[in-house]
Amino acid sequence: MSVGASKIPAIVTEVVEVxxxxxxxxxxxxxxxxxxGFSGGAHTVVEMDDNGTRRLNAYSLMxxxxxxxxxxxxxxxxxxxxxxxxxxxxxxxPGMKMLISQPVNLFGLDLRARKHLLLAGGIGITPFIxxxxxxxxxxxxxxxxxxxxxxELGAYMTELTARHGDxxxxxxxxxxxxxxxxxxxRGQPLGTHLYVCGPKGMINxxxxxxxxxxxxxxxxxxxxxxxxxxxQPFQVELARSNMTVTVGAAQSLLEAIEAAGVEAPYLCxxxxxxxxxTRVLHCEGEMLHHDHWLSDEQKAACAHxxxxxxxxxxxxLVLEL
Amino acid sequence: MSLDDIFKxxxxxxxxxxxNSPQGIRRFPFPFPEDEYMYSVNMEPHVPGRKxxxxxFAFDVDEHYVxxxxxxxxxxxxxxxxxxxxxxxxxxxWDLLELIMESLARDYPQWFTLHRDGNRWHWINRPxxxxxxxxxxxxxxxxxxxxxxxTRQAQGDFTLQDQRNDNLxxxxxxxxxxxxxxxxxxxxxxxxxxxxxxPLAGKMGVFDRALKFLLQLQLGAPVRRxxxxxxxxxxxxxxxENYHKWGPGKTTLTRENIGRRQHLRVELQTLFxxxxxxxxxxxxxxxxxxxxELVTQPKWARRLHRVLKxxxxxxxxxxxxxxxxxxxxxxxxxxxxxxxxxxxxxxxD
Numbered sequence: 001m002s003v004g005a006s007k008i009p010a011i012v013t014e015v016v017e018v019x020x021x022x023x024x025x026x027x028x029x030x031x032x033x034x035x036x037g038f039s040g041g042a043h044t045v046v047e048m049d050d051n052g053t054r055r056l057n058a059y060s061l062m063x064x065x066x067x068x069x070x071x072x073x074x075x076x077x078x079x080x081x082x083x084x085x086x087x088x089x090x091x092x093x094p095g096m097k098m099l100i101s102q103p104v105n106l107f108g109l110d111l112r113a114r115k116h117l118l119l120a121g122g123i124g125i126t127p128f129i130x131x132x133x134x135x136x137x138x139x140x141x142x143x144x145x146x147x148x149x150x151x152e153l154g155a156y157m158t159e160l161t162a163r164h165g166d167x168x169x170x171x172x173x174x175x176x177x178x179x180x181x182x183x184x185x186r187g188q189p190l191g192t193h194l195y196v197c198g199p200k201g202m203i204n205x206x207x208x209x210x211x212x213x214x215x216x217x218x219x220x221x222x223x224x225x226x227x228x229x230x231x232q233p234f235q236v237e238l239a240r241s242n243m244t245v246t247v248g249a250a251q252s253l254l255e256a257i258e259a260a261g262v263e264a265p266y267l268c269x270x271x272x273x274x275x276x277x278t279r280v281l282h283c284e285g286e287m288l289h290h291d292h293w294l295s296d297e298q299k300a301a302c303a304h305x306x307x308x309x310x311x312x313x314x315x316x317l318v319l320e321l
Numbered sequence: 322m323s324l325d326d327i328f329k330x331x332x333x334x335x336x337x338x339x340x341n342s343p344q345g346i347r348r349f350p351f352p353f354p355e356d357e358y359m360y361s362v363n364m365e366p367h368v369p370g371r372k373x374x375x376x377x378f379a380f381d382v383d384e385h386y387v388x389x390x391x392x393x394x395x396x397x398x399x400x401x402x403x404x405x406x407x408x409x410x411x412x413x414x415w416d417l418l419e420l421i422m423e424s425l426a427r428d429y430p431q432w433f434t435l436h437r438d439g440n441r442w443h444w445i446n447r448p449x450x451x452x453x454x455x456x457x458x459x460x461x462x463x464x465x466x467x468x469x470x471x472t473r474q475a476q477g478d479f480t481l482q483d484q485r486n487d488n489l490x491x492x493x494x495x496x497x498x499x500x501x502x503x504x505x506x507x508x509x510x511x512x513x514x515x516x517x518x519x520p521l522a523g524k525m526g527v528f529d530r531a532l533k534f535l536l537q538l539q540l541g542a543p544v545r546r547x548x549x550x551x552x553x554x555x556x557x558x559x560x561x562e563n564y565h566k567w568g569p570g571k572t573t574l575t576r577e578n579i580g581r582r583q584h585l586r587v588e589l590q591t592l593f594x595x596x597x598x599x600x601x602x603x604x605x606x607x608x609x610x611x612x613x614e615l616v617t618q619p620k621w622a623r624r625l626h627r628v629l630k631x632x633x634x635x636x637x638x639x640x641x642x643x644x645x646x647x648x649x650x651x652x653x654x655x656x657x658x659x660x661x662x663x664x665x666x667x668x669x670d
Contacts, residue, residue: 005539005540005541005542006541006542036540036541036596037416037419037596037597038540038596038597039596039597039598039599041599042599065597102539102540102541102542103540103596104539104540105599108484108485108599110409110485111409111410111412111483111598112407112408112409134597137458138412217486218485218486267537267539273537274533274536274537275537
């Protein structure tokens, strides 16, 4: 059972420097047609050809879901990363043709909510921009609390305030402003759903505070895209393909498998969706699970691995692929 | 040809004048690719298939279209709860309306036309004599909710599943041609809850695998599968609500009338990810063929005989025909000479 959604051939029509770290990109369809509608919180996977290295990074769609003329994403430059964001910042210019995936949503709104409480940190604001546009058109009740390091890096703060007024609450770290989370959470009406997107520390803080205050698990939603971590190079045997592949230090297992010409399933490439789950036939060593998909028991059992973010250290790893 | 020549005037109750034309029989979606049947998730991409087949387009419109829509209106008039949509599912209803209108207008331009000017839409359905102008995403501009509006014009049942907490929740639907299940009973249930009555499959892990697969269903990549059962008389509405009306009919089957009255009921099930709501639309399209019609295709007669002979008792019980199975096998045996059948389900040329 393969899920074979077609890619969308697109043209970059705008590249906008939002601040010293963030650029915004607009894509329209190469054939001039409409882009598919999407739900707030969805992302697209952008395919890059970085001097022969194929990079696939997921970015949240931030344009209005009702706007079928194109998609917009924002990319934060990550100097220490593996190169995808640097490529987007340095090489991508208006007029370039790129392949993007159909939208996929792993961070959907729960439309049953009486109220939507949105908590964003830094670049984690992007999915909320689309969600707020959608909530606004649905006439739903929402409130955004958005924290950034300083005014310069608080991308879209002014625009969002202009659009959504006092439903937007802004916090700047350097000005010693912080969300008073316990008070904020205590003051919410029953039936509120909470959504958080930002750095790992923020997500953990928000979710654990809410849990401690008795919020039901089903009312808590978070999205953290993991960039595949760098690590030591290692070798992996692919049983069905009958080959051995070397995974480089700055390469993910999935990327190494793809570079060897073996087709492997994927969707989010960030350890969240489960699509790339692969059976491990033999494991002599330590599996470095980095995903949010497998349960702790599954991770301990070492029978499955998520090649998009997870790595291996040891003597021998054999995958079913 | 006029629309009246294409779309038959026939009934699915009372005098049961429903029949398949010879061409209708040839394109019937016979669901058994092999001489034995067992459960499987058996999903495949819902891509356009053989010309003239029920797979040619995303939504098949056939000679029974107008009569089926009349039957739906009749059932709804008696029992409005066959159509329900929880408040948060309205957006998914609009998604479904868009999907069906776009598909029908693209695939059957002679019958359906859709003009879109931003959110101002103009819809023409010639076979049903409907023409409406409305504002997309504004419920007040339609005579009823968007899901009800479009599914009164589309063959087959539809349910809408919300996706949250790594599960699917059946929270809207139009269900008037169902194989003995109730939307009113199931609404609000999650994937495992509404499948709980199905025997064997749960233990086989079928539902865990199917759910995992569906949670990752992608926009633009719909899938389909078959299901099947048996129905006495060509009755679309075999609902639990009306079991007292149709259930006893199973006891009146005889050697003399089985060919005419016993029908193989096939569901072509399709699953679409919806864009704005991220919900999943589940289409359950019912096709009925009498044994008499079915045995005009020798391959199908041989194969159905063998499938019924080897089917586990649990399945025949669950599908509700254990009582009449011996009679069915006896009837079909006269058309099975033991010759091998060709692979796949298409009829032999």
